[in-house]
Amino acid sequence: MPEVIYSLAGKKVYVAGHRGMVGSAIVRRLASEGCEILTALHAEVDLRRQDQVEAWMGKNRPDAVFLAAAKVGGILANHTYPADFLYDNLILEANVIHAAYKVRVEKLMFLGSSCIYPKFADQPIVEEALLSGSLEPTNESYAIAKIAGLKLCAAYRKQHGKDFISAMPTNLYGPGDNFDLDSSHVMPALIRKAHEAKVKGEKEIRIWGTGTPLREFLHVDDCADACIHLMKTYSAESHVNVGSGEDISILELAGLVAEVVGFEGQITRDLTKPDGTPRKLMSADKLRALGWSPKIGLKEGIADAYHAFLDGHYLERSNGTVSGDLMGQSDISFERAKTSARHAPTHATVAHHPSR
Ligand SMILES: NC(=O)C1=CN([C@@H]2O[C@H](COP(=O)(O)OP(=O)(O)OC[C@H]3O[C@@H](n4cnc5c(N)ncnc54)[C@H](OP(=O)(O)O)[C@@H]3O)[C@@H](O)[C@H]2O)C=CC1
Ligand SMILES: C[C@H]1O[C@H](OP(=O)(O)OP(=O)(O)OC[C@H]2O[C@@H](n3cnc4c(=O)[nH]c(N)nc43)[C@H](O)[C@@H]2O)[C@@H](O)[C@@H](O)C1=O
Numbered sequence: 398m399p400e401v402i403y404s405l406a407g408k409k410v411y412v413a414g415h416r417g418m419v420g421s422a423i424v425r426r427l428a429s430e431g432c433e434i435l436t437a438l439h440a441e442v443d444l445r446r447q448d449q450v451e452a453w454m455g456k457n458r459p460d461a462v463f464l465a466a467a468k469v470g471g472i473l474a475n476h477t478y479p480a481d482f483l484y485d486n487l488i489l490e491a492n493v494i495h496a497a498y499k500v501r502v503e504k505l506m507f508l509g510s511s512c513i514y515p516k517f518a519d520q521p522i523v524e525e526a527l528l529s530g531s532l533e534p535t536n537e538s539y540a541i542a543k544i545a546g547l548k549l550c551a552a553y554r555k556q557h558g559k560d561f562i563s564a565m566p567t568n569l570y571g572p573g574d575n576f577d578l579d580s581s582h583v584m585p586a587l588i589r590k591a592h593e594a595k596v597k598g599e600k601e602i603r604i605w606g607t608g609t610p611l612r613e614f615l616h617v618d619d620c621a622d623a624c625i626h627l628m629k630t631y632s633a634e635s636h637v638n639v640g641s642g643e644d645i646s647i648l649e650l651a652g653l654v655a656e657v658v659g660f661e662g663q664i665t666r667d668l669t670k671p672d673g674t675p676r677k678l679m680s681a682d683k684l685r686a687l688g689w690s691p692k693i694g695l696k697e698g699i700a701d702a703y704h705a706f707l708d709g710h711y712l713e714r715s716n717g718t719v720s721g722d723l724m725g726q727s728d729i730s731f732e733r734a735k736t737s738a739r740h741a742p743t744h745a746t747v748a749h750h751p752s753r
Contacts, residue, residue: 399630399688403461403504403560406431411459413437413444413493414466418573419508419566422621423463430625435459439466444489447496454496462497462505463624464490464546472535472605472673474580479538486542494549498559505561506628507550509543509636511613511677512536513565521642521680524565524635533674551634560632564624567640567679571617571698572705584614587651588699588706591660601663602655605670608648613678615641616698619691626689641691642681657699 410427414420415436427434435457442453444466468485475482490507497505514522515530532540543565550561570584578586583605590602623639631637645653651664681690693701 401629402632403629405461405625405629408432408460408503409435409458410461410463411435411437411454411457412463412465414464417465417467417469418571418575418617419569419620420463420465421573422571422617423465423624426618426621426625432461444492445485447488447492450492450496451499454493454500454502458500459497460503461628462493462502463628464493464505464507466493467508468539470575470580471582471586472671475536475539476534476671482536483538483542486539487545490542490546491549494546494553494561497561498553498557503560504628504632505550505559506624507546507561507563508624509547509563509565510539511565511567511638511640511679512540512674513543513547514677514679516674518677520676521678522638523680524638524683527636535671535673547636554634562627562631562633563636564627564639565636565679566620566623567613567615567638567677569615569617569620571702572708573617574702574705576706583612583647583650584654584699584702585706587654588658588703591651591655591658592703592706594662595658595660599662601665602651602660603665603667604647604651605667606647606672607668608646608651608664608666610647610672610674611644611676611678612647612650613640613642613644614650614695614698615639615691616693616701619693619698622692623684623689627684627687631687637683637687638679638681639684640679640681641695642678642685643695644676644678645695653696654699657696657703 410432412420412423412434415424424434437453442449444450466489468482494505512533514526516533517530518526547563550563553559553561568582574585575581576585576589578589594602620639627637648664655664
């Protein structure tokens, strides 16, 4: 195991975006680190507002920050709202990173995304591929904001000696995901489509695009574990890929989700929808060399995400846009105890346990 160079024990740790999928997983994972977790509701602190961010940071003075707040969405949302994805993310990350510098935060982690890399980068994509080619148009705005965020962390390190690091997760999924079919990523969309088709007795589900694009998936609890590992053991200017090291075609993924959910009908394609990047498998070498590897396999992870969907996690995220009718709740063929144990905090030293 690599040496712990930054201990979170006894520290005030601010998780920005604690109600989101990743932020809530980081909060769960931090429960065993013996730290005090600080959170702020979006309604109390709009991170796009510099005055609100600086006032909150000045008052609460965190020692460490996980920046897991962002405007996030799937391929269609990114494509439809490029101004929101660029503006919100640029301003939000600039506000938090600059305020963290001003109040002398000791360590900060910025979360980017695998979409920062060129559309046709060599696979698996190494960290050095950044800015070596053109971006995928469907998420160019979001990618540019994320590249700005990681460069901002590097710049505060260079100019001010701040220990601000960046992690670039691959496509994530799990409890707390967004299951709204217009704005979600592919995994929650497939889980919802397969489940609803199964309980309604429908004969097909329709996936977007050709089904040929390849994507790499990581369960959000693995992502949170990797983030905490990096926070404790990594300190350098360059960002680190956070992935599983394996990819799968969207059509194969749809088949796997259908199997897990128990949907036995056809999978058809909506060719009016975009494919996006043909392949984005990130190299896992750097993270592996830093002593971390994933623990949750894809099929097990999908079963866990499906349980979370059935448990109604998505209802809290839907803002009324989703029916909320979970039809067929009792028809669960997976073993629950194992997955729910992973979600439970193992240590109760959290001063402020946020409510969702
Ligand atoms: N999901 C994925 O597949 C991937 C995610 N990531 C990265 O992980 C991070 C978290 O993503 P994820 O958890 O999926 O996203 P979510 O949408 O689930 O969560 C985002 C969080 O950010 C908060 N937020 C957004 N805008 C503001 C704002 N203006 N002020 C205050 N809070 C705000 C939201 O609060 P509220 O809900 O209250 O509005 C929410 O808690 C992001 O940086 C994303 O880029 C990286 C790769 C893949
Ligand atoms: C994490 C990453 O997420 C986004 O990139 P993406 O990987 O292209 O996102 P996605 O999960 O929405 O789609 C993956 C693939 O799957 C196909 N697909 C099939 N059927 C459905 C479907 O029903 N819904 C969705 N959303 N996609 C579908 C879809 O057509 C595409 O080929 C970025 O915008 C950016 O935000 C980013 O960083």
